[in-house]
Amino acid sequence: MDMNKKEEYNSAIINTIEITKTYRLGEREEVRALKGVSLKIQRGEFVAIMGPSGSGKSTLMNILGCLDTPTSGKYFLENIDVSKLNDNQLAEIRNKKVGFVFQTFNLLPRLDAFHNVGLPLIYSREGSKNDKKERILSSLEAVGLKGLEKHRPNELSGGERQRVAIARALVNDPSIILADEPTGNLDSRSGEEIMAIFQKLNRQGRTILLVTHELEIAKHTQKIIYLRDGIIHNFEKIKNPIDAEQKLKEMPRLENKMIENKIKQAKSV
Amino acid sequence: MKRLLENIKIAFQSLNINKLRSFLTMLGIIIGVGAVVAMMSVGVSAQQTVVQSIQNIGSNLIIISPGNIEEERGDIGAVIGTVVRDELKMEDAEAIKRESTLIEDVAPVIVGSSVVSYMNKNIQVSVYASTDSAEKVYNFEIAEGRFYNSSDVANSANVAILGQTVVKKLFGRMDPIGKTIKIDGKNFVVIGTNKPMGATQFGVDQDKIISVPVTTAQNKLYGFNYVNLILAKAKSEDAMDEASREITKILQRQHKIRPGEPNDFTVQNQTQILDTLSIITTVFTITISSIAGISLLVGGIGIMNIMLVSVMERTREIGIRKAVGAKNKDILVQFLTESIVLSITGGILGIIFAVAVSLTLSKFTMLQTTVSAMPIILALTFSTMVGLFFGIYPAMRAARLNPIDALRYE
Ligand SMILES: Nc1ncnc2c1ncn2[C@@H]1O[C@H](COP(=O)(O)OP(=O)(O)O)[C@@H](O)[C@H]1O
Ligand SMILES: [Mg+2]
Numbered sequence: 304m305d306m307n308k309k310e311e312y313n314s315a316i317i318n319t320i321e322i323t324k325t326y327r328l329g330e331r332e333e334v335r336a337l338k339g340v341s342l343k344i345q346r347g348e349f350v351a352i353m354g355p356s357g358s359g360k361s362t363l364m365n366i367l368g369c370l371d372t373p374t375s376g377k378y379f380l381e382n383i384d385v386s387k388l389n390d391n392q393l394a395e396i397r398n399k400k401v402g403f404v405f406q407t408f409n410l411l412p413r414l415d416a417f418h419n420v421g422l423p424l425i426y427s428r429e430g431s432k433n434d435k436k437e438r439i440l441s442s443l444e445a446v447g448l449k450g451l452e453k454h455r456p457n458e459l460s461g462g463e464r465q466r467v468a469i470a471r472a473l474v475n476d477p478s479i480i481l482a483d484e485p486t487g488n489l490d491s492r493s494g495e496e497i498m499a500i501f502q503k504l505n506r507q508g509r510t511i512l513l514v515t516h517e518l519e520i521a522k523h524t525q526k527i528i529y530l531r532d533g534i535i536h537n538f539e540k541i542k543n544p545i546d547a548e549q550k551l552k553e554m555p556r557l558e559n560k561m562i563e564n565k566i567k568q569a570k571s572v
Numbered sequence: 573m574k575r576l577l578e579n580i581k582i583a584f585q586s587l588n589i590n591k592l593r594s595f596l597t598m599l600g601i602i603i604g605v606g607a608v609v610a611m612m613s614v615g616v617s618a619q620q621t622v623v624q625s626i627q628n629i630g631s632n633l634i635i636i637s638p639g640n641i642e643e644e645r646g647d648i649g650a651v652i653g654t655v656v657r658d659e660l661k662m663e664d665a666e667a668i669k670r671e672s673t674l675i676e677d678v679a680p681v682i683v684g685s686s687v688v689s690y691m692n693k694n695i696q697v698s699v700y701a702s703t704d705s706a707e708k709v710y711n712f713e714i715a716e717g718r719f720y721n722s723s724d725v726a727n728s729a730n731v732a733i734l735g736q737t738v739v740k741k742l743f744g745r746m747d748p749i750g751k752t753i754k755i756d757g758k759n760f761v762v763i764g765t766n767k768p769m770g771a772t773q774f775g776v777d778q779d780k781i782i783s784v785p786v787t788t789a790q791n792k793l794y795g796f797n798y799v800n801l802i803l804a805k806a807k808s809e810d811a812m813d814e815a816s817r818e819i820t821k822i823l824q825r826q827h828k829i830r831p832g833e834p835n836d837f838t839v840q841n842q843t844q845i846l847d848t849l850s851i852i853t854t855v856f857t858i859t860i861s862s863i864a865g866i867s868l869l870v871g872g873i874g875i876m877n878i879m880l881v882s883v884m885e886r887t888r889e890i891g892i893r894k895a896v897g898a899k900n901k902d903i904l905v906q907f908l909t910e911s912i913v914l915s916i917t918g919g920i921l922g923i924i925f926a927v928a929v930s931l932t933l934s935k936f937t938m939l940q941t942t943v944s945a946m947p948i949i950l951a952l953t954f955s956t957m958v959g960l961f962f963g964i965y966p967a968m969r970a971a972r973l974n975p976i977d978a979l980r981y982e
Contacts, residue, residue, distance in 0.1 A: 370895060371976045391899050397975075398897020409892045409979065413585060423896040425578060471896065 402472025462493030600871025605922025717764030891978030911963025919955030
């Protein structure tokens with residue numbers, strides 16, 4: 304192994320080698336959702352995984368987020384061999400090293416924004432009460448939700464809910480943020496706002512891996528990994544990523560307000 | 573510690589969401605704990621009262637009660653039923669008085685409960701009915717006026733002697749002697765008052781009584797021809813055993829009981845009575861414990877059922893908590909805390925309910941109640957254990973859920 308290669312190996316936050324995942328449905332039938340995926344995500348990168356529905360994107364993300372385990376293959380997270388860890392150690396990794404953002408937000412409906420963001424801190428021992436409060440408030444500020452601490456999820460718009468979820472992912476200062484179709488349930492303006500937040504976080508040095516099936520969204524990142532039928536079949540570097548801030552300025556506000564209202568009406572029916 | 577408080581807070585929040593369901597779940601525990609604590613407080617003080625009054629009643633006493641306690645030992649209904657048994661008659665008391673050589677005097681006794689009124693005031697009292705011998709047989713002292721005499725007894729005279737509490741309640745500062753009062757609606761003349769006896773150490777007011785001739789009680793108040801007890805005073809302590817044998821013979825002849833046949837009465841001295849009482853207490857305790865056990869079991873199964881439902885409903889919540897780093901142990905403790913909070917809250921509500929029942933009983937009935945620490949501590953201990961025992965399985969189910977399956981649960 305030459306010096307250059309070793310350097311690269313050490314700086315990789317995520318390194319998977321030939322990961323497979325097979326779901327068994329009953330005795331004979333099985334679904335091979337991942338058929339050998341090897342990929343590396345370097346520190347500070349902003350990468351999108353793209354692929355059609357059913358291509359195995361969520362399956363891959365769940366494994367990377369230590370929510371699920373691969374059927375075979377190796378997965379190193381910051382050089383830790385995750386496949387060797389027990390339940391408790393995996394919980395620790397989910398708590399400290401990974402910030403997961405879901406398509407459906409997955410907030411606790413009874414808790415206000417402040418306590419939803421603070422949820423991971425309940426399960427990490429270190430830090431004083433004041434220190435934890437500081438971290439929650441600064442996470443909320445980072446996603447532009449200062450002042451909405453006391454609002455429950457049902458008092459927030461979809462975009463705001465997703466921002467609470469991002470703040471929750473940030474609160475324990477994780478090594479990587481994993482987002483599975485974070486804009487999938489949002490209107491285009493809210494989606495663009497979410498991308499603006501991710502771009503800002505990435506500029507501050509955060510490593511972000513995002514799954515989407517929309518090319519427009521993927522073009523906000525630096526690199527796209529194309530997944531199809533459980534294997535990676537292409538990479539693409541984005542030379543000039545879309546600047547979400549810029550795009551938001553160009554978006555006609557009024558029209559979007561109308562769309563948003565229509566969506567709200569549709570939901571309340 | 574902070575973790576525990578956090579968990580208790582979470583538990584209360586989630587129980588609060590579905591108040592009615594939580595309450596219904598707790599109902600088994602509430603009723604179980606409530607019934608036990610209430611019955612203990614009534615039972616324990618009833619027993620204390622009886623013990624107290626048996627000891628206070630006088631010395632060298634032989635007590636003749638209806639029914640054969642030896643044969644019916646352990647049959648709690650028969651023992652408690654003393655008040656409605658009809659084996660002892662006035663004639664039995666007269667026969668003992670006439671024929672016994674070792675007995676100083678004999679007093680037949682009826683114990684009842686009646687409402688006494690004067691003008692527009694009234695009070696519920698215990699009624700002690702006996703003969704003029706009562707003054708000699710047990711400690712019955714007159715403060716003012718006189719005790720009833722043999723002609724009052726012979727004529728079923730409507731005369732009454734009032735305890736000090738009754739005097740105070742009906743007459744205040746007025747002199748009650750010679751006034752006409754109503755007992756259960758019938759006119760009686762007050763001929764005397766009792767010396768104050770005060771309250772027993774358990775708070776039973778011994779002055780909330782009246783006394784009438786035993787014949788009056790039979791013919792005018794309660795309409796039966798038997799007596800509840802016969803008290804006989806032996807001439808000396810040494811003569812007690814011999815006197816008991818003598819009384820037994822007299823009553824066997826009186827009741828025409830042939831040799832070898834069981835007696836239909838029981839002759840005991842004070843010590844023997846207290847022994848009998850402790851058997852009653854044991855039976856009572858066993859009964860209460862079974863009720864407690866069954867209702868806590870039922871309550872516990874209710875808790876387990878609801879916790880299983882709750883784990884299912886909150887599968888997604890469990891998934892979210894696990895996704896952000898909750899360990900199996902954290903989820904286990906969370907749900908276990910919830911079931912324990914549920915059962916302890918039930919226990920506490922049960923105790924409050926029981927105390928309310930006890931206070932109401934002692935306010936509106938003759939029953940005196942003592943709420944003591946013992947049953948409360950027991951109730952809390954048991955309900956905690958029920959929560960722990962029946963909560964562990966649902967909590968383990970929750971803890972074992974795989975995070976990704978839990979998140980996908982609809
Ligand atoms: N829990 C599961 N059990 C069985 N099959 C599954 C399960 N999860 C996903 N799959 C299957 O695996 C394949 C990949 O699914 P998924 O990773 O969700 O794809 P994507 O997120 O790209 O839409 C699909 O064919 C899907 O039906
Ligand atoms: Mg998916």
